[in-house]
Amino acid sequence: QSVLTQPPSVSGAPGQRVTISCTGSSSNIGAGYDVHWYQQLPGTAPKLLIYGNTNRPSGVPDRCSGSKSGTSASLAITGLQAEDEAEYYCQSYDSSLSGWVFGGGTKLTVL
Amino acid sequence: QVQLVQSGAEVKKPGASVKVSCKASGYTFTNYAMHWVRQAPGQRLEWMGWINPGNGNTGYSQTFQGRVTITRDTSATTAYMELSSLRSEDTAVYYCARDRGDGYNIRFDYWGQGTLVTVSS
Numbered sequence: 299q300s301v302l303t304q305p306p307s308v309s310g311a312p313g314q315r316v317t318i319s320c321t322g323s324s325s326n327i328g329a330g331y332d333v334h335w336y337q338q339l340p341g342t343a344p345k346l347l348i349y350g351n352t353n354r355p356s357g358v359p360d361r362c363s364g365s366k367s368g369t370s371a372s373l374a375i376t377g378l379q380a381e382d383e384a385e386y387y388c389q390s391y392d393s394s395l396s397g398w399v400f401g402g403g404t405k406l407t408v409l
Numbered sequence: 410q411v412q413l414v415q416s417g418a419e420v421k422k423p424g425a426s427v428k429v430s431c432k433a434s435g436y437t438f439t440n441y442a443m444h445w446v447r448q449a450p451g452q453r454l455e456w457m458g459w460i461n462p463g464n465g466n467t468g469y470s471q472t473f474q475g476r477v478t479i480t481r482d483t484s485a486t487t488a489y490m491e492l493s494s495l496r497s498e499d500t501a502v503y504y505c506a507r508d509r510g511d512g513y514n515i516r517f518d519y520w521g522q523g524t525l526v527t528v529s530s
Contacts, residue, residue, distance in 0.1 A: 300453055331513055331514060332510070332514040332516070334516040334517075336454075336517075343504055343520035343521065343522055343523055344454065344504075344517070344520055345520075346516055346517065346518050349509075349510070349516040349518075350510075350514070350516070355518070387453065387454055389454075389516065389517070391513040391514065391515075393513075395470075395471060396468075396471070397456055397468075397470045397471070398444070398456040398515070399456065400446075400453055400454040400455070400456065401453065402453045403453050403454075
């Protein structure tokens with residue numbers, strides 16, 4: 299069981315908007331630690347998508363955005379495209395575990 | 410450009426050890442910590458530990474404490490992860506990842522291509 303909880307799957311039609319939640323606790327997200335998001339295409343290494351809760355690295359389209367509130371964070375992708383079909387992971391630090399933790403991952407399917 | 414190139418796939422027997430390397434280029438190796446993350450087939454990413462290549466300081470996940478050792482060779486700009494007492498559940502892809510950020514609020518901005526370690530008798 300992951301310390302950070304994500305829905306196993308989400309889906310949306312091309313052009314639509316989807317959101318992926320990441321629920322933590324008072325020892326990680328709720329303690330004020332930043333949340334970061336990664337996209338992982340099949341058979342490849344994860345790629346940093348959002349850092350510091352809301353920031354996009356250069357090259358990441360502004361269709362992707364992040365937010366954080368209380369013990370949860372969310373990733374939103376608007377204008378869905380076929381190329382967005384991938385696994386998405388959130389990541390933060392957990393003070394109880396004294397280490398960095400990932401969510402269980404969410405499979406995004408573009409219908 | 411930043412590149413992290415890992416060593417090739419390994420097949421090991423239960424009880425053995427494996428050592429995976431991660432060759433860094435395109436940046437000053439000693440300026441950024443390096444982490445190791447693994448992913449078992451169909452499973453989530455799992456953080457294993459980190460090393461500060463500048464001074465050799467390390468930190469390990471409680472899950473792997475006592476079984477994992479992370480080292481570096483600054484002259485070769487290479488980090489290493491050794492996992493001992495292998496069992497079938499250790500079959501996974503192992504990634505090195507460079508860290509960026511401050512204190513505990515670090516993210517992993519560059520990743521190696523991954524190394525598949527298969528543990529089988």
